[in-house]
Amino acid sequence: xxxxxxxxxxxxxxxxxxxxxxxxxxxxxxxxxxxxxxxxxxxxxxxxxxxxxxxxxxxxxxxxxxxxxxxxxxxxxxxxxxxxxxxxxxxxxxxxxxxxxxxxxxxxxxxxxxxxxxxxxxxxxxxxxxxxxxxxxxxxxxxxxxxxxxxxxxxxxxxxxxxxxxxxxxxxxxxxxxxxxxxxxxxxxxxxxxxxxxxxxxxxxxxxxxxxxxxxxxxxxxxxxxxxxxxxxxxxxxxxxxxxxxxxxxxx
Numbered sequence: 346x347x348x349x350x351x352x353x354x355x356x357x358x359x360x361x362x363x364x365x366x367x368x369x370x371x372x373x374x375x376x377x378x379x380x381x382x383x384x385x386x387x388x389x390x391x392x393x394x395x396x397x398x399x400x401x402x403x404x405x406x407x408x409x410x411x412x413x414x415x416x417x418x419x420x421x422x423x424x425x426x427x428x429x430x431x432x433x434x435x436x437x438x439x440x441x442x443x444x445x446x447x448x449x450x451x452x453x454x455x456x457x458x459x460x461x462x463x464x465x466x467x468x469x470x471x472x473x474x475x476x477x478x479x480x481x482x483x484x485x486x487x488x489x490x491x492x493x494x495x496x497x498x499x500x501x502x503x504x505x506x507x508x509x510x511x512x513x514x515x516x517x518x519x520x521x522x523x524x525x526x527x528x529x530x531x532x533x534x535x536x537x538x539x540x541x542x543x544x545x546x547x548x549x550x551x552x553x554x555x556x557x558x559x560x561x562x563x564x565x566x567x568x569x570x571x572x573x574x575x576x577x578x579x580x581x582x583x584x585x586x587x588x589x590x591x592x593x594x595x596x597x
Contacts, residue, residue, distance in 0.1 A: 374413035375420070377404075378428070381575060385496060387503040390452070392425040393418075394499065396492055396575050401430040401442035401473070401482060411477050414446045424449060425456060427499065429492050431578055439582045441485040443470065448479050452506055457481050459502035466490050468498075491579055 372380070378395040385392050397404060407413070418426055428444040443460070447453035460483075461470050469486030 374407060374410060375417050378417055378426070383492065383496065384423075385500055385503070387500065388507055390424045390503060390506075391422055392427060392456075392499055392503065393421060393423045394427045394429065394492055394495065397428060397430050398432060398578075399430060400432055400440075401428070401444060404428070404430060405444070405475075405480075405482065411480070414480075415448070418446070418448075424452065427456075427495075429495065431575070437585065439488045439578070439585070441488045441490070442473070443468075443483040443485055444480060445482075446480045453479070453481065455506040455509065456499065456502040459505055460498055463498050466494055468495075488582065492575060 377397055378393070381396040383394045385394070404410070414426055417423070425445065425447040428446070430442045430444070432440055434440050445453060445456055445460075447456065460468055466489075467487055468483075468490050470483040471486060473482040473484055475482045
């Protein structure tokens with residue numbers, strides 16, 4: 346399989362010119378989602394978070410996308426799929442967007458609510474048009490919030506979801522209907538999963554680099570260090586922000 350790489354159109358003296366945005370014209374939706382993915386889980390409910398380096402609008406226009414998202418969640422035992430898209434606009438500014446796909450309305454609304462109301466950090470989310478009821482898209486105003494910072498918020502959302510399913514002690518038995526509905530909601534979330542390892546744990550490690558027989562020890566014996574596109578993007582964003590700040594101060 347061959348990837349097509351398109352260099353960013355940036356000034357040669359900009360550090361962001363070191364970043365190459367990858368296009369995936371020959372990759373399936375599942376391959377794109379699995380290429381850079383993390384997972385979290387709580388009480389049997391699993392959330393997958395995938396980073397994709399393209400405009401969310403272009404991603405959402407892929408043919409058969411909703412069916413692909415359903416198939417991905419079913420194949421990988423996910424209840425929620427969060428897609429974080431990252432790219433640079435024509436002004437060399439980083440752009441982040443989010444899409445939350447979840448067939449369970451209560452769970453989806455709880456996650457969206459926690460992310461929208463978050464203040465530490467604030468994502469500054471602006472809802473974007475969506476043509477499917479199971480998918481909610483956002484423009485993320487705070488581009489400094491990376492996936493690493495998003496993960497604790499999703500954990501918080503799962504905790505809030507399960508807390509809302511609990512019936513406080515001391516409630517009269519006349520609320521048995523509410524209790525039954527809560528139990529059904531928990532069963533629905535639990536039955537959609539098969540116990541197992543997370544995506545990160547299932548992926549086998551890279552094989553160690555063969556050691557040179559002429560030396561006792563090879564520094565690459567444990568394999569090459571991992572360098573993801575997310576890390577490159579973060580470094581470029583920090584450099585761009587520092588240069589903009591320095592330019593503003595010099596003008597003063």
